[in-house]
Amino acid sequence: MNSVFSKLPNVGTTIFTVMSALANEHKAINLSQGFPDFDIDAHLVELVHKAMKNGYNQYAPMPGYMPLREEIAKKIYHTYNISVNPDTEITITSGGTEAIFDAIQAIVKPNDEVIIFDPAYDCYVPAIELAGGKAISIPLMPPDFAPDWEKVKSAITDKTIAIMINTPHNPTGAVLTEKDIQNLIQLVQDKNFYLISDEVYEHLIYDNQTHHSVLRYPELRERSFAIYSFGKTFHATGWKTGYCVAPPELTKEFRKIHQFVTFASPTPLQVAYAEYLKNSVHYIHIANFYQQKRDMFRNLIEKHTKFKLLPCLGSYFQLVSYENISDKPDTEFAIELTKNIGVAAIPVSVFYQNKQQDKLLRFCFAKREETLYKAVEKLSKL
Numbered sequence: 001m002n003s004v005f006s007k008l009p010n011v012g013t014t015i016f017t018v019m020s021a022l023a024n025e026h027k028a029i030n031l032s033q034g035f036p037d038f039d040i041d042a043h044l045v046e047l048v049h050k051a052m053k054n055g056y057n058q059y060a061p062m063p064g065y066m067p068l069r070e071e072i073a074k075k076i077y078h079t080y081n082i083s084v085n086p087d088t089e090i091t092i093t094s095g096g097t098e099a100i101f102d103a104i105q106a107i108v109k110p111n112d113e114v115i116i117f118d119p120a121y122d123c124y125v126p127a128i129e130l131a132g133g134k135a136i137s138i139p140l141m142p143p144d145f146a147p148d149w150e151k152v153k154s155a156i157t158d159k160t161i162a163i164m165i166n167t168p169h170n171p172t173g174a175v176l177t178e179k180d181i182q183n184l185i186q187l188v189q190d191k192n193f194y195l196i197s198d199e200v201y202e203h204l205i206y207d208n209q210t211h212h213s214v215l216r217y218p219e220l221r222e223r224s225f226a227i228y229s230f231g232k233t234f235h236a237t238g239w240k241t242g243y244c245v246a247p248p249e250l251t252k253e254f255r256k257i258h259q260f261v262t263f264a265s266p267t268p269l270q271v272a273y274a275e276y277l278k279n280s281v282h283y284i285h286i287a288n289f290y291q292q293k294r295d296m297f298r299n300l301i302e303k304h305t306k307f308k309l310l311p312c313l314g315s316y317f318q319l320v321s322y323e324n325i326s327d328k329p330d331t332e333f334a335i336e337l338t339k340n341i342g343v344a345a346i347p348v349s350v351f352y353q354n355k356q357q358d359k360l361l362r363f364c365f366a367k368r369e370e371t372l373y374k375a376v377e378k379l380s381k382l
């Protein structure tokens with residue numbers, strides 16, 4: 001047989017898998033892949049047990065368990081004060097990544113262009129390319145990584161099918177402001193393209209800022225796939241459960257893909273989340289909870305290490321510059337840090353299409369206080 005023709009010749013194993021494996025191999029503290037190292041709420045675990053014992057062990061309906069979609073609609077009303085139809089506008093997915101993939105496959109045709117911001121989460125470009133599309137990158141510059149809307153405007157062509165936004169942003173922790181949203185609204189007016197809005201860190205937003213969901217702006221909502229993740233909000237990344245909110249016509253196309261990617265997401269998890277969501281206490285305090293971790297981690301880094309902190313307004317990621325420590329490219333530096341110092345981080349260049357080198361690392365602070373202390377103690381040796 002001839003050798004395999006790769007549809008993704010430039011793609012290797014994701015950096016999250018690579019760095020977590022390296023961290024395990026060297027018994028390093030893992031601040032690379034974004035996941036909490038503390039337990040999830042025991043009550044949520046009980047609810048899954050209960051659902052399993054009560055026989056919720058067969059396929060869920062393809063678009064998702066209806067009581068869960070209804071609770072999501074209530075949560076959206078409670079959080080953003082807007083009404084969403086659970087029957088025609090909400091689809092439960094196996095995590096945010098599946099939802100992003102489905103949305104892209106639903107709209108992108110061969111030779112279509114999708115505008116993304118660089119650095120971008122690593123699943124965007126491969127999903128666009130698998131659909132035959134082309135990712136057009138607009139660079140975001142450190143330290144604030146704010147979009148230059150003039151650049152976006154000049155990147156729009158008659159092939160543009162969508163713009164992807166992500167707020168709070170992974171990996172930079174930047175957040176879109178009201179002004180950004182107004183710029184975006186101006187840009188999309190009278191245009192025929194879609195928005196894919198990755199809002200999986202909607203509740204991880206700090207310093208009393210507001211999360212500007214596309215759902216709150218009718219001009220944006222009518223053309224958007226808005227994507228969310230229970231993994232981030234309820235600390236259960238391994239349960240891979242999320243959802244997509246989109247207008248009925250877009251949801252119809254989205255479900256055509258979803259039904260053949262995963263058909264339906266695990267039933268007992270959906271049943272448990274439906275019950276758990278009834279109490280808003282379970283999500284309204286998340287911002288405070290993570291803000292404390294962010295502040296603690298930033299203070300420790302500032303006081304005890306040579307790393308330079310960049311702003312962190314949202315998400316559970318903190319970017320740092322190591323320009324005072326080393327001249328090495330970031331991937332090499334991150335590998336050495338894992339092996340020699342015992343702390344794993346993500347090199348930021350992997351999130352750029354042009355592999356831009358700004359000497360930045362991403363640390364995840366969704367960790368116990370003790371873990372953060374131990375990590376900084378090790379980092380202080382540099």
Ligand code: GLN
Pocket residue numbers: 014016017032033034035170
């Ligand atoms: N979203 C997580 C991160 O940015 C990783 C998820 C994954 O490993 N697929 O670290």
